Amino acid sequence: MDNREEYSEASDMQRRDAQEVVDEFIDELGKMHGSCIDIGCGPGNITKELILPKLASDATIV
Structure with missing residues (x-):
């Protein structure tokens, strides 16, 4: 799937x-x-929204 919005709408199970x-x-x-x-192979929203907030305050996602 190469449509970010479509993938995000269909990724409830992954989330x-x-x-x-x-x-x-x-x-x-x-x-x-x-x-x-x-x-990962998605748009990165799960990493940004679920993982990054749980990392130490000086951590960054690349």
Whole structure:
């Protein structure tokens, strides 16, 4: 799928699964500093909205 909006509208299952992983590793995510690379194949919204807010304040997504 090469349409960002269409993918985002159809990615409820991916968002749910990602949220479960974030919830399971919430303590570890909070200890991560520096750069975190997003090597996924979606538009990056799950990384930006679910993962980045849980990382240490000095962490960045590349």
